[in-house]
Amino acid sequence: MTELQLGFKLMLFGLGSVFAALILFYTLIKVLNKVFPPVDVNKMNK
């Protein structure tokens, strides 16, 4: 396989895995915020 093809593979797997990791982080943030809910600062000030 030529190095150029490896480069395309790197892009596919690289971007794919970065997105996959950040989807997990997104889910993590959502779950954490659900378990320990944030406080709406605007409501706090009222």
Add this chain to the structure above:
Amino acid sequence: MDGFLQLFEGVTALTWQHFLMYLIGGGLIYLAVKKDYEPMLLLPIGFGAILVNLPLSVVWEHGSQEGILKILYNFGIITELFPVLIFIAVGAMIDFTPLLQNPRMVFFGAAAQFGIFMTTILALFVNSIFPELGFNLEVAASIGIIGAADGPTSIYVASQFAREWLGPITVAAYSYMALVPVIQPPVIRFMTTKKERKMRMPYQQKKISREVLILFPIFITIIAGIIAPISVPLVGLLMFGNLIRESQVLERLSHSAQNELANLVTLLLGITIGATMKFEAFLTIQTLIIILMGLLAFVFDTAGGVLFAKIVNLFTKDKINPMIGAAGISAFPMSARVIQKMATKEDPHNFILMHAVSANVAGQLGSIIAGGMVLALVPWLLG
């Protein structure tokens, strides 16, 4: 007569290349002092470049003895100690609150890493035309990682895959990080309409609970460690620094990480990187290509982020100002400021800074994850 000439061996060893390197070193110091372009790094790098290009280069090697800068290089770069220590300091400086308040921005931290991979392909393409450049997959990925817009990550990856090009890669990474206000606006203007740049985005400020701030770095470390174990020195130590900060019980350590540790390691890192810029290795066509490709990496990052925001807008109800996508690079807070400035220019009452900051923080996370993935994938692809 020979003995007499030996007294002046410094003068007799001088070549035009030495003088050119003094000019380059002086240029970096000028950019640091006069233009305030990443002075913490560019000034030590510039001076290191001058030091190592003095005749006989005794700071690198003297006879059979290692010079002081080579000792530092072996101690801090070969072992990857310096960039890893910087990650602790950076982690202690990052506030993830904007991202935790606005989690959907996390995806822009991935999209804006497009430049890393596109530049890698470009470097490989150039190498397929001119194989004598020697840009194999490892070197190409190290050039691409300039697009992480994150100095320590660039140094960390290049020190593993392309030590011979560590100098130009680092100089390019830090120079272009400083030039984000110059590089990003034309690319964004090219890719967006005036109407898109005027788009407003509502923002609701929320106070994130302390538990979330503490648990976030711990869970991220565990997830990253499971997905890509090789990324742990980057992600793990970044998150360690962040945990020290967010725990709020280690004020002194947090302060030390953000100040003493950051300053001391940056100082040694800069001058050591500068010492890799011996003219024999630096004054090459490859250096010029690396510097040019670094610029393209930032352009591709910006374009990738904007394009991703436009694609997201096709499928969502709450539209995103496409400029926010460009803030998904790691250059914090410079990129977020650039986006807000551009938004204000189009509409003085449009405030999208907090969204841009969220994307920018996501970029800090995304760049390190991308660095870790590159470290894991390249050896795997090479079998």
